[in-house]
Amino acid sequence: MEKLLNLGRWLFPLSFLMYVGLHFGQPEIGASFVPTWLPGPLFWNYFCGVCILAFIVSALLRKYDKLSTLLMTLYVFLMILLVHIPRAVESENDMLNIFRNIMVIGALLVYAKYVTKDHRIVG
Template structure:
């Protein structure tokens, strides 16, 4: 297996494991509905089941057992989550950046799950999706991932001054980096959709997300480890890095899908 794909699968699976752990941690400390996203709003038993399911998918990815089926189910679950739980938030709060950010983060991870399903080794199960179906899902996943990048880019342009405040203070020209990342997102999205330099763009995107994990999110979590939003942001960045590396490998291993 290509080393890049190994890294992508590991990052993606690790994020899923800790998303699952988050469910258990926050269930134990809250009396009301679990705050979203990516936590599942609803009764505690639902959150526990969701956490267990995320960990189970991660185990399937790492062990390469039932990985195709598990990642397809994950992608479908994330799509339904966005459709039935995030879309009403878009409609109710169209000018709020929060539902846009969280909703399209989940769509991007859905895209990564569908692309990974396409390049996973089949288990030979009778109810496993066909290669043709997986090819369509992978195409849909790539497009969804690219659309999410465009949304993130627009947010970087609209809220550039706020984004600049998140950039570590020791990095000069913080406002410049806010716009730079927005342009990088658009460039990566165009490369993915047009399939021109798509593998290179996906690799660079994955590296950028991982750099954020190291220099931005890890220090913020270390400074405030009880802040669930900071932990979630770290895990989203790690998952996005993994998904980007998975996309990169998919362009090499399945160039026509």
């Protein structure tokens, strides 16, 4: 049972690879989520893709993993505030993205608390 539970340490960060693939494989879709008041939507799309990839690598290598997990939490929270709430005002379909991202934030915080090994950030 313990081996099965330990798979979560690998599966959770690797599940974010889908977002990396979307950011780099279909950049126009990711850029369409960038708020119109921010210049350079393609830059922000690629920048976010690199940040997500940095979280994955950090979590798998267990180097600065707590910091990267908390920064990933901040990224998802900012996505809720800057992208999904404004879009939900126009279309209730984005409410699902808000709820999904709240669940992801919860999972990231649990991961940061119980899985990460970087003890430079006390918490």
